[in-house]
Every structure is written in C-alpha cells, then in structure tokens.
Amino acid sequence: MPRPLRPLPTRPPVPAWKVLLPVLVAGGVGWGAWHAASRPVNPPAQAGAQRISAAQDWEALMRFGPRQTGSEGLSRSLDWAQAQFEALGYRVTRQALPDRVPMPVQREAAVQVSGPGGPQTLNGEALLGVQTAEQTGTLVRLPPGVTDEQLEGLLGKLAVTTCPDGPWRDLTDRALNAGLLGLVIVNDCPRPPAYSPLGNVALPVLSVTPGVGRALLAQVGREVTFTTTVRTQDAPAWNLIAARVDAAPEVLFGAHLDSVPGSPGANDNASGVLAVLNAARQAAGTPLAGRAWFVLFSAEEQGLLGSRAFVRAHAYPLRHTRAMLNFDMVGVNAAPLGIDAHPDLLILARRVRPDLRAFRDAPTTSRETFGRSSSITGRSDYLPFKQVGVRTAFLYRGEDPHYHRPTDTTLNPALAVDAADLGAQLAQAALDAPWTPREPCGITGRNCQ
Numbered sequence: 001m002p003r004p005l006r007p008l009p010t011r012p013p014v015p016a017w018k019v020l021l022p023v024l025v026a027g028g029v030g031w032g033a034w035h036a037a038s039r040p041v042n043p044p045a046q047a048g049a050q051r052i053s054a055a056q057d058w059e060a061l062m063r064f065g066p067r068q069t070g071s072e073g074l075s076r077s078l079d080w081a082q083a084q085f086e087a088l089g090y091r092v093t094r095q096a097l098p099d100r101v102p103m104p105v106q107r108e109a110a111v112q113v114s115g116p117g118g119p120q121t122l123n124g125e126a127l128l129g130v131q132t133a134e135q136t137g138t139l140v141r142l143p144p145g146v147t148d149e150q151l152e153g154l155l156g157k158l159a160v161t162t163c164p165d166g167p168w169r170d171l172t173d174r175a176l177n178a179g180l181l182g183l184v185i186v187n188d189c190p191r192p193p194a195y196s197p198l199g200n201v202a203l204p205v206l207s208v209t210p211g212v213g214r215a216l217l218a219q220v221g222r223e224v225t226f227t228t229t230v231r232t233q234d235a236p237a238w239n240l241i242a243a244r245v246d247a248a249p250e251v252l253f254g255a256h257l258d259s260v261p262g263s264p265g266a267n268d269n270a271s272g273v274l275a276v277l278n279a280a281r282q283a284a285g286t287p288l289a290g291r292a293w294f295v296l297f298s299a300e301e302q303g304l305l306g307s308r309a310f311v312r313a314h315a316y317p318l319r320h321t322r323a324m325l326n327f328d329m330v331g332v333n334a335a336p337l338g339i340d341a342h343p344d345l346l347i348l349a350r351r352v353r354p355d356l357r358a359f360r361d362a363p364t365t366s367r368e369t370f371g372r373s374s375s376i377t378g379r380s381d382y383l384p385f386k387q388v389g390v391r392t393a394f395l396y397r398g399e400d401p402h403y404h405r406p407t408d409t410t411l412n413p414a415l416a417v418d419a420a421d422l423g424a425q426l427a428q429a430a431l432d433a434p435w436t437p438r439e440p441c442g443i444t445g446r447n448c449q
Contacts (some may be wrong), residue, residue: 037165042090049088080107097148101233102302107229108123130201131200135203185206186210206226237298251323255326267331279347280294283424328396338446339356339357382394
C-alpha cells in the first residue's frame with residue numbers, strides 16, 4: 001500500500017509590518033527631503049543694501065511716473081521695491097487682491113437743455129467715483145462758498161457752481177446730502193483741482209470747461225437733464241509683503257504704493273514707501289527683523305482695497321500684532337509730523353518724542369451708505385486694521401497744496417527718514433511694553449471674557 005504524500009514545506013507569510021515599514025520610512029525620508037528643499041528661505045543680504053539712502057530711493061521711484069492701479073508705472077515700482085527688500089535679506093511675497101480693481105476708462109457726461117432755439121447738448125466729464133446716471137430737474141446756481149443753510153430747500157434740484165472754495169468732494173457730499181439730484185462744477189479753478197474720487201455716487205456729478213459753464217449758467221431756472229456715462233476696466237492689483245521667514249507680524253509697517261491717476265505721487269505716497277523701506281533697513285540684521293512685517297498696499301486710492309484684502313487674508317496672525325504703523329504723506333512739511341494713534345501707542349510715542357503733535361483723522365465724507373455708519377473712521381490704510389481691533393498709529397504731516405494733483409512731484413527724503421526713525425522707535429517700545437493679545441469676540445461681539 002503506497003504511503004501518503006507529505007505536503008511540501010512552505011515559507012510562512014511575511015508580516016505586513018515588514019513590508020509597510022520600509023515603505024513608510026522611504027516615504028518619510030522623501031517627504032522630509034522635499035519639505036526641506038521646498039521650505040522658504042531668506043534671500044542672502046547684499047553688501048551695501050543698508051547704505052542706500054532715501055534720496056536714492058526717491059530718485060529711482062520717480063522715474064516710474066504715476067503709479068495708478070493697473071499701470072506700467074505701478075508694475076515697475078513693485079518690481080523695484082521687491083528687489084530692495086530682498087537685498088536686505090527679507091523674503092517677499094505678493095498677495096493678489098481677490099477681486100480686480102475697476103478703473104475708469106471712459107467718463108463722459110452731458111447736459112441737455114431745451115431752450116427757445118431748440119435742444120442743446122453741453123458736454124463735460126463725469127467725476128471719478130460717479131456711476132452711469134441720468135436726472136432731470138430745474139437748474140439752480142450755487143455760489144462757490146455755498147453754506148449748508150443755502151442748500152436747504154433745494155431738494156430735487158439740479159445745480160451748477162463755479163470753482164468751489166474747498167475740495168470738490170466735500171461740496172458734492174454736502175449737496176447730495178441736502179437732496180440735490182445732480183451737480184455741475186465749472187472748472188475755472190486757477191490750478192488743477194485735487195483728485196478726490198467720490199464714494200460710488202449713483203447721481204450725475206460732472207465738470208465742464210469755463211466756456212461750457214458760461215452757456216450753462218445762462219440756463220438757470222430752466223429744466224435740464226444731467227447724464228453721466230462711465231465705463232470701467234478691471235485691473236489686477238497686488239500687495240507686497242516683506243518679512244523674514246518665520247517672522248510673526250508683532251509690529252507691522254505699512255504704506256500704499258499706488259498714486260492717483262495722472263499724479264507722480266511724490267508725497268502721496270512715495271514718501272510713505274521711503275519711510276517703510278528705511279525702517280526695514282534699520283531693522284535688517286537686528287532682532288526687530290524677526291518680529292516685523294513690512295507691507296506696501298495697493299489700490300488705496302480706490303477705497304483702501306489692498307489693506308482690506310490684507311486684513312481679511314491674515315486675520316489669524318494679526319491677532320498677535322501689537323502695533324500697525326501706517327505712513328502716508330510724510331515727505332512734505334505741511335504741518336509738523338503728527339500721529340493719530342491708539343491711546344496705548346500714543347503714550348509710548350510721547351515717551352519717544354515728547355513734543356509729537358497728536359491729531360484726529362476723519363473720513364472725507366459724512367454720507368451714510370445703505371443707512372449704516374461707523375464710529376471707527378480713517379482715510380488711510382490703518383483703518384481696516386483698526387476695525388478688527390489692531391492697535392494702530394497713523395504718521396502724517398498734513399495735506400499740502402499739491403495733494404492729489406499732477407503737481408505732486410517733490411518730497412524731502414529727510415522728512416520721510418524722520419518719520420521712519422519715529423516708527424522704528426515706537427515699534428521697539430511697543431515690543432518692550434506689556435501687552436495681552438485680544439481674543440476674538442465672535443460675530444456678535446458677545447463672546448469676550
């Protein structure tokens with residue numbers, strides 16, 4: 001009887017961990033190598049970068065011309081500023097604004113008059129910030145220095161005035177608040193008017209030449225129609241953020257890089273850019289460089305769009321920001337250097353510079369939007385920070401005669417450096433002083449302990 005066959009010996013199965021472990025180790029090593037290779041690093045500081053003067057900065061920046069949003073001048077200025085920060089050893093990133101900025105490319109306007117000689121069209125230009133609109137009503141004349149009392153009783157009227165005594169935007173705000181449905185300004189001013197875009201006005205506001213103005217003034221008391229036609233084109237915009245790798249924004253130095261259309265933007269705001277660059281040079285190679293961010297904002301002139309986008313995108317790190325220092329118009333001594341600051345920072349600033357002028361900044365318009373208003377006000381890039389509870393300090397030398405005009409062509413670099421010196425000293429004082437970060441209060445503001 002044959003013997004039964006014995007099963008051949010088999011090798012026991014390999015445990016799963018013996019297969020997975022080498023794979024995990026290899027993957028971990030590969031991930032670590034990739035992470036190390038892709039980790040951001042600080043660019044090497046270049047010899048002599050800290051010795052560049054503010055005067056040299058302005059000489060370079062002025063060559064780019066006006067820096068309105070979407071322009072070649074602004075694009076070249078961004079490239080130049082990035083090179084300056086990188087030469088100091090800061091890593092630079094560009095934050096694209098999530099929404100493109102609508103820039104006006106066509107601003108036509110007309111006044112239709114029905115006179116004894118038949119219909120007549122008088123052409124003009126819609127003011128910046130005005131939407132496409134049309135209104136018909138009785139034409140009244142406003143004196144250049146019209147008072148609020150004189151504006152009473154003009155509800156539903158259309159008005160014409162010659163060159164106002166003050167800013168055009170101020171007059172427009174007052175006139176529309178009084179109930180006028182449209183306004184024509186005869187541009188017979190002895191110098192170019194200041195560029196002050198209106199706040200997205202849905203009523204026709206326009207300017208006309210002196211010749212057209214004379215023809216229109218002859219129609220006072222008659223029914224006329226004001227029409228504005230505005231076409232915009234979306235332009236990209238970026239904020240420039242310079243910081244050492246792993247640096248937290250315990251203090252933030254900021255200024256806007258853009259200028260109004262047609263203006264070289266010397267004092268407004270190349271001077272602020274010079275101040276931020278100078279502060280970055282002072283901080284390079286010191287402990288301050290590891291605790292500061294330096295930011296150049298875009299689209300400030302279109303409604304603080306760059307700083308608003310920055311605050312939305314960096315809400316978490318900003319919880320640890322002790323001070324946001326904003327530099328705007330610090331290159332012309334229209335008034336002694338002043339500061340509008342959080343009370344804590346004002347105390348520190350006065351310790352650094354006892355004779356420092358304090359002032360209160362305010363918005364240029366009192367008109368409410370959709371029935372809402374806020375007690376937190378401001379006209380520069382510090383406002384969005386203040387609105388989320390960050391302590392801010394606005395350094396400013398007052399409004400000079402060339403504000404928002406094509407004649408804004410000169411600045412004093414030494415004044416910008418002086419503002420940067422104060423900013424650097426204030427930043428260090430804020431870092432040295434006791435401070436407790438604010439905890440978020442929730443949407444309703446009821447969750448603070």
